[in-house]
Amino acid sequence: MSKLYxxxxxxxxxxxxxxxxxxxxxxxQILERIDKVNPKVNAxxxxxxxxxxxxxRLVDRKxxxxxxxxxxxxxxxxxxxxxxxxxxxxxxxxSKMLEGYIPPYDATVVRRLKDDDAIIIGKLNLDxxxxxxxxxxxxxxxxxxxxxxxxVAGGSSGGSAASVxxxxxxxxxxxxxxxxxxxxxxxxxxVGLKPTYGxxxxxxxxxxxxxxxxxxxxxxxxSDVAMIMNTIAGADDNDQTIQVTYRxxxxxxxxxxKMRIGLVRELTEGAEPEISKRIYSTMNLFTSLDCYxxxxxxxxxxxxxxxxxxxxxxxxxxxxxxxxxxxxxxNFAPDGYEWNTxxxxxxxxxxxxxxxxxxxxxxxxxxxxxxxxxxxxxxIRTMLKQELGLLFKKYDILIAPTMPILPFKFGEKRDDPIxxxxxxxxxxxxxxxxxxxxxxxxxxxxxxxxxxxxxxxEFQEQKLFDAALLFESKTNINRSPEL
Amino acid sequence: MxxxxxxxxxxxxxxxxxxxxELVKYELQIEEIIKYLDKLDxxxxxxxxxxxxxxxxxQLREDNAKSFESDPLGCSKNRKDxxxxxxxxx
Numbered sequence: 001m002s003k004l005y006x007x008x009x010x011x012x013x014x015x016x017x018x019x020x021x022x023x024x025x026x027x028x029q030i031l032e033r034i035d036k037v038n039p040k041v042n043a044x045x046x047x048x049x050x051x052x053x054x055x056x057r058l059v060d061r062k063x064x065x066x067x068x069x070x071x072x073x074x075x076x077x078x079x080x081x082x083x084x085x086x087x088x089x090x091x092x093x094x095s096k097m098l099e100g101y102i103p104p105y106d107a108t109v110v111r112r113l114k115d116d117d118a119i120i121i122g123k124l125n126l127d128x129x130x131x132x133x134x135x136x137x138x139x140x141x142x143x144x145x146x147x148x149x150x151x152v153a154g155g156s157s158g159g160s161a162a163s164v165x166x167x168x169x170x171x172x173x174x175x176x177x178x179x180x181x182x183x184x185x186x187x188x189x190x191v192g193l194k195p196t197y198g199x200x201x202x203x204x205x206x207x208x209x210x211x212x213x214x215x216x217x218x219x220x221x222x223s224d225v226a227m228i229m230n231t232i233a234g235a236d237d238n239d240q241t242i243q244v245t246y247r248x249x250x251x252x253x254x255x256x257x258k259m260r261i262g263l264v265r266e267l268t269e270g271a272e273p274e275i276s277k278r279i280y281s282t283m284n285l286f287t288s289l290d291c292y293x294x295x296x297x298x299x300x301x302x303x304x305x306x307x308x309x310x311x312x313x314x315x316x317x318x319x320x321x322x323x324x325x326x327x328x329x330x331n332f333a334p335d336g337y338e339w340n341t342x343x344x345x346x347x348x349x350x351x352x353x354x355x356x357x358x359x360x361x362x363x364x365x366x367x368x369x370x371x372x373x374x375x376x377x378x379x380i381r382t383m384l385k386q387e388l389g390l391l392f393k394k395y396d397i398l399i400a401p402t403m404p405i406l407p408f409k410f411g412e413k414r415d416d417p418i419x420x421x422x423x424x425x426x427x428x429x430x431x432x433x434x435x436x437x438x439x440x441x442x443x444x445x446x447x448x449x450x451x452x453x454x455x456x457x458e459f460q461e462q463k464l465f466d467a468a469l470l471f472e473s474k475t476n477i478n479r480s481p482e483l
Numbered sequence: 484m485x486x487x488x489x490x491x492x493x494x495x496x497x498x499x500x501x502x503x504x505e506l507v508k509y510e511l512q513i514e515e516i517i518k519y520l521d522k523l524d525x526x527x528x529x530x531x532x533x534x535x536x537x538x539x540x541x542q543l544r545e546d547n548a549k550s551f552e553s554d555p556l557g558c559s560k561n562r563k564d565x566x567x568x569x570x571x572x573x
Binding site: 333358375 | 485538
């Protein structure tokens with residue numbers, strides 16, 4: 001049998017339905033592949049062998065017995081970022097503070113995947129509590145870039161992107177607060193979508209910055225990503241930020257003719273010269289495909305990062321206050337301790353980045369500085385939203401690089417928070433404005449991947465998919481490194 | 484300027500014990516972060532208001548209790564009989 005682990009999600013689903021191979025055979029190959037490559041990339045931090053095989057057998061039975069109710073994702077192996085709750089399966093946020101936490105419930109997205117007969121293969125590495133851009137802040141050790149294991153995979157959903165690039169699963173879920181899906185997707189040459197805020201339920205996503213984050217899919221192809229989006233998007237009673245009036249369409253691809261495209265000058269010029277050059281050449285490609293393209297300028301881009309980090313750290317400090325090691329956590333008996341001492345002592349087990357964000361978040365929210373930082377940050381958010389609103393009246397999509405730099409070596413930025421923050425400059429805009437954005441592979445420079453970022457206005461994911469698919473079909477970029 | 488005293492105070496507020504070594508490291512790093520966030524000062528935004536995410540009361544779901552099939556406190560390491568043990572509150 002050929003290498004089933006290399007198939008796209010769509011091909012897996014078709015193959016199983018047509019009985020070319022069974023889900024069980026496929027899952028065995030996936031597990032073998034994980035055995036072989038995961039020690040090199042460290043993308044998966046817990047594997048659910050039994051659960052995956054059991055589900056595979058169930059799918060096979062449904063296919064054998066010609067059941068009508070075979071889910072649209074039948075047989076597809078999917079990895080889940082370890083900050084998304086999976087019932088009965090350890091969910092740690094790569095933190096000691098959630099060591100051994102086994103959720104008693106499934107996140108809505110996980111329940112939907114299971115209902116559609118996808119197979120959860122395991123939990124994926126991340127920066128502790130999704131705070132970071134390189135997956136170097138995981139207590140399980142960093143995820144390595146499958147294209148060159150001396151380099152970071154990006155973050156915080158490093159495991160989600162690297163597992164797909166390493167063919168450990170064809171698709172995965174990540175979460176994106178300031179670029180955490182798109183950054184690793186770009187660094188690992190795969191496709192990653194941050195949906196519109198309020199489009200995918202966050203119920204069961206362990207919160208970091210509630211007003212910014214969204215769960216989204218990562219895959220090797222645009223159509224695989226759209227396929228997962230069809231399952232996870234839509235109304236949920238358990239998430240009051242979901243826009244219930246919005247009906248999620250099925251993302252089938254449509255060629256709508258001429259697209260109007262704006263290239264964001266500040267983001268493109270701010271990238272490394274080679275990356276910048278590639279993104280400008282993308283504009284030429286779209287023009288040759290009969291799209292209307294021009295360069296545009298955004299006034300508030302230069303304040304976006306300070307606004308983003310103020311809001312993200314404020315929300316982080318508030319969210320992480322719940323970790324008291326009483327209801328869940330590691331083994332540390334409270335006997336003999338006074339409350340405050342115990343609380344402060346156990347919380348010393350947060351990693352460096354989480355601690356820094358708790359401290360800065362507490363600072364910007366303190367009464368003396370609230371107006372100076374938090375309030376201003378929120379106002380800039382309004383300005384950005386308004387500015388983008390005007391741009392999207394004129395353009396269907398905006399394009400820019402996903403990352404301003406190439407993947408970097410381990411340790412290069414780990415102890416320099418500002419250097420690490422700066423690489424999020426191109427991605428935070430979508431989170432601040434709540435708009436959808438996708439990263440698609442755009443080639444390689446010095447054998448390291450780069451990504452093209454496409455943004456659209458709220459709930460216009462269809463435009464992202466159309467543009468991304470058009471780009472994908474005209475470029476032939478490798479998504480499967482040798483490992 | 485963020486001093487060691489400020490960091491210590493913030494750690495007390497956020498119930499976070501840090502070592503002397505961390506204090507030295509964080510002082511420099513946090514100073515730099517705050518300096519970067521000061522960029523917000525260079526823009527005038529007096530007429531702008533933040534956009535709140537609002538929902539009317541009737542749009543919210545019913546506040547009904549739902550039970551978990553398994554024990555929601557099953558992960559606590561500090562159980563005694565049917566109770567969860569915590570530190571002393573003085």
